[in-house]
Amino acid sequence: MKLTRSFNRSLWAFHFNSGSCNGCEIEIVAAITPRYDPERFGIKLVGTPRHADVLVITGPVVKKMKDRLLRVYAQMPEPKVVMCVGTCGISGGVFYDSYNLEGPVDEVIPVDVYVPGCPPRPEAIIHGVVKALEKLERIQGGGR
Amino acid sequence: MSEGTGRKAPYIIPIGPTHPALKEPVMFTFEMEGEMIRDVDFAPGQTHRGIEWMGMRRNPVQIVHLTDRICGICGVSHTFAFARAVEQIAEIEVPERADYVRTIIAEFERIQSHLLWAGVAAHELGFDSLLHLTWRVREQSMDVIENLTGNRVNYGIVQVGGVRRDIVPEQHQIIEDCLATYEGLLSKLLSLFLDDRSIALRCRDVGVLSQKDALELCTVGPTARASGVNVDLRQDYPYSAYGDLDVRTILPDQYAGETRGDVYDRIVVRLLEVGQSCGIIRQCLDEMPAGEVTAEPKIAKLLAICKKASGEAIGRVEAPRGECFHYVRMEAQEAPHSWKVKASSYSNLMSWIPMLRGEQIADIPIIVASIDPCLSCTDRVAVIRGERRDILSKEDLHRLSVEATRRLQA
Numbered sequence: 231m232k233l234t235r236s237f238n239r240s241l242w243a244f245h246f247n248s249g250s251c252n253g254c255e256i257e258i259v260a261a262i263t264p265r266y267d268p269e270r271f272g273i274k275l276v277g278t279p280r281h282a283d284v285l286v287i288t289g290p291v292v293k294k295m296k297d298r299l300l301r302v303y304a305q306m307p308e309p310k311v312v313m314c315v316g317t318c319g320i321s322g323g324v325f326y327d328s329y330n331l332e333g334p335v336d337e338v339i340p341v342d343v344y345v346p347g348c349p350p351r352p353e354a355i356i357h358g359v360v361k362a363l364e365k366l367e368r369i370q371g372g373g374r
Numbered sequence: 375m376s377e378g379t380g381r382k383a384p385y386i387i388p389i390g391p392t393h394p395a396l397k398e399p400v401m402f403t404f405e406m407e408g409e410m411i412r413d414v415d416f417a418p419g420q421t422h423r424g425i426e427w428m429g430m431r432r433n434p435v436q437i438v439h440l441t442d443r444i445c446g447i448c449g450v451s452h453t454f455a456f457a458r459a460v461e462q463i464a465e466i467e468v469p470e471r472a473d474y475v476r477t478i479i480a481e482f483e484r485i486q487s488h489l490l491w492a493g494v495a496a497h498e499l500g501f502d503s504l505l506h507l508t509w510r511v512r513e514q515s516m517d518v519i520e521n522l523t524g525n526r527v528n529y530g531i532v533q534v535g536g537v538r539r540d541i542v543p544e545q546h547q548i549i550e551d552c553l554a555t556y557e558g559l560l561s562k563l564l565s566l567f568l569d570d571r572s573i574a575l576r577c578r579d580v581g582v583l584s585q586k587d588a589l590e591l592c593t594v595g596p597t598a599r600a601s602g603v604n605v606d607l608r609q610d611y612p613y614s615a616y617g618d619l620d621v622r623t624i625l626p627d628q629y630a631g632e633t634r635g636d637v638y639d640r641i642v643v644r645l646l647e648v649g650q651s652c653g654i655i656r657q658c659l660d661e662m663p664a665g666e667v668t669a670e671p672k673i674a675k676l677l678a679i680c681k682k683a684s685g686e687a688i689g690r691v692e693a694p695r696g697e698c699f700h701y702v703r704m705e706a707q708e709a710p711h712s713w714k715v716k717a718s719s720y721s722n723l724m725s726w727i728p729m730l731r732g733e734q735i736a737d738i739p740i741i742v743a744s745i746d747p748c749l750s751c752t753d754r755v756a757v758i759r760g761e762r763r764d765i766l767s768k769e770d771l772h773r774l775s776v777e778a779t780r781r782l783q784a
Contacts, residue, residue: 247398249421251750253446253527255397256490260516263493263509277394294420294756295399298392324443327431328424330756349446349527 240272241363243313244282246302248335250289253349254316258286261352268356273363279305284362287341290318290325291333303339309369311362313343315355320344384412387735391420395739397494398749402742406735414730418723421749422756426713433708434460434534434680435673441700442528444715445751447490450476450483451693452700452715452751453532458613458689459702460534460710464680466669470615472536474662477615478549479522479531480691481651481658485556486515487694488596488644488651491746492567495641498739499576504566511559518552521545535676536668546659553652560649567641568629577638581729581741584635591728594721595696596643597745600626601635607692619657624650637744644746681708693718695746703782712782717751 245258262268262275276282279302291299303312312335317323319335335341342365345358384407391399399420405413425444429437434456441456442449454476461468489512496504516526522541523529531537541549567573583593588601598605607613608621624646626632626639633639670676686703696718705711722745729741766774 246392247421249399249423249750251443251446251449251528252398252748253443253449256446257527260509260513263513264506265510265513289421290423292420292422292756294422295391298399302392318443324440325423325425325428328428330422330424348443351526 240274241284241359241366242274242276242282243284243286243359244277244279244302244306245275245286245288246279246299248287248289248295248299248319248333249292250316250318254288257349257352258288258315258355261355266352266356268359273356273359279303280307282306283310283366284359285310285312286315286359287312287319287335288315289333290322290328290331291335291338292330293332296332296338299335299338309366311342311366311369312339313345313358313362314341315345315350315358317346317348320346323348389738390416395498396742398747400747400749402738404730404735404738409734409736411730411733411735411738414727416723416726418749419753419756422753423750426715426754429713430709430711433677434710435677437710437713438533439530442530445717445748446527447487447748448483448693448695448698448718448751449528450479450532451691451698452717454480454614455689455691455693455698455700456702456713457532457534458691459687459700460680460683460689460704461669462687462689463685463702463704464534464683466535466679468536468614468669469666470663471540471665472667472669473614474658475537475539475541475667476532477619478541478655478658479519479529479537480614481655482515482519482522484651484694485648486512486519487746488648489515491644491694491743492563492641495637495740495743496567496573498743499573501570501573507566508563511555511563514552514555518548521548533668533676534680535670536666538668540667541659541662549655549659553656556648556652560645560652563648564629564645567645568638573641574638576737576740577636577641579634579636580737581637581733581744582635583725583729585633587728588635588725591724592721593696593725593745595693595718596640596647597696597722597725599623600633600639600643602627602633605697607690607697611690613691615658618661619654621650621654637740640744677708680704682706695719695748695751696721698751715751715754717748719745719748719752720754723747723752 314335387404389402401417403415441452444452493505493508523531585602606623608616626642684706689700699716701714703712
């Protein structure tokens with residue numbers, strides 16, 4: 231298999247929990263552990279948004295987390311790509327009528343890649359990361 | 375640093391709500407003296423989604439999918455507890471086979487949750503190869519759960535009145551293979567975690583919770599058991615199929631000969647419970663009676679039964695983290711009149727304070743993780759009033775509680 235140009239550099243992701251049920255969290259961790267092992271392509275989770283290329287957001291953005299999400303987003307260096315993992319971040323999901331939501335995520339910050347599912351499978355999350363990588367390459371090349 | 379006295383003045387370290395050491399948002403404020411934690415305060419409520427409020431606007435069949443999503447790790451425990459409460463109110467008799475299927479799924483959940491925790495604990499200790507090993511073996515239980523329920527997480531198998539899928543004979547072999555793997559692995563896992571010198575150095579006598587504190591703070595589940603408190607709902611208040619099974623509380627002195635109530639003992643209890651769960655599942659498979667798996671397969675009929683029901687009940691289930699408690703009150707309406715969830719982590723969070731006092735900064739991540747906190751289970755309320763902090767005394771809480779009861783009775 232010939233790898234695409236997207237794999238020329240490694241990609242670091244920062245995971246932000248905006249009020250999720252932990253379902254997506256454990257699938258994200260499952261996605262980086264040995265069965266899938268995306269670290270062989272340089273994809274890994276980092277501890278600070280300042281080192282990250284991709285912001286992986288889970289959860290429907292509850293009131294208390296909105297400001298924190300905006301701050302984390304602002305702390306990330308350009309070029310950056312935002313990935314929204316899980317149905318509740320995309321549309322509210324089962325929490326659609328809650329009084330405590332500021333979301334969906336794309337009403338708070340711009341989102342580039344959506345990964346639907348409640349929670350999505352690890353394969354879907356990795357597929358989303360590859361899409362994010364492609365988008366990052368396009369942004370760097372001057373396109374959108 | 376203050377001059378002359380040679381003592382460092384206390385200073386404050388805030389950790390959270392978003393921090394690499396925390397898997398979920400929670401805000402800690404540490405009062406430090408040098409490297410030592412003098413005092414600690416924490417503020418949960420950062421992941422409050424208003425689930426109970428939403429539930430009081432939905433019918434029980436819809437709520438079952440909401441309870442799955444209270445917590446992604448112990449989803450079936452919440453659904454199980456809620457369904458048991460509603461079944462008592464509506465006087466629905468759950469078929470015996472459904473009880474066994476529920477028990478099997480609940481025990482698989484315990485296996486995957488404890489392995490998940492063991493991996494996270496290894497990660498917090500900086501032992502990442504062990505994290506990857508435990509998560510690799512955890513995948514097999516996820517495969518079996520997916521095979522049995524159709525989903526890896528948020529299983530959606532428990533329904534009011536029973537379960538939505540039966541376990542067919544072809545699946546027995548898959549379950550048996552998985553159990554055999556784990557039983558073979560258990561001694562390896564125990565020796566990797568418990569005979570390792572660096573793990574023992576980091577965990578022995580760290581984050582100690584005495585039996586007295588554990589009782590006074592009403593801790594539940596493995597956190598209480600690691601401090602020598604003999605509590606396990608499966609033994610003390612057998613529900614579902616547990617009445618037919620022989621479940622005995624696992625205490626750390628069964629392995630190490632003594633109970634110290636430290637982080638090490640919490641690892642012991644959780645790892646031994648993986649083996650116990652394998653035994654329970656095997657016993658369930660052997661003794662599972664034939665028959666229906668749901669009291670009422672037609673959803674419309676089930677809703678009609680629930681709509682007529684009135685009364686109140688509690689559902690209690692031993693979740694992987696401890697007792698999970700649901701109170702439901704129905705008043706012959708489509709949606710419950712009131713619904714209260716008390717997750718296991720809610721009872722355990724307070725034990726952080728005696729555990730963390732007097733410890734080192736470097737031990738914060740492992741001590742915080744050692745109770746297996748689940749904030750998404752716990753956060754039933756969020757106080758949003760600018761920067762003001764409210765501290766409620768016991769009397770204030772009692773008054774608020776009396777007022778709430780009057781409101782409900784009015």
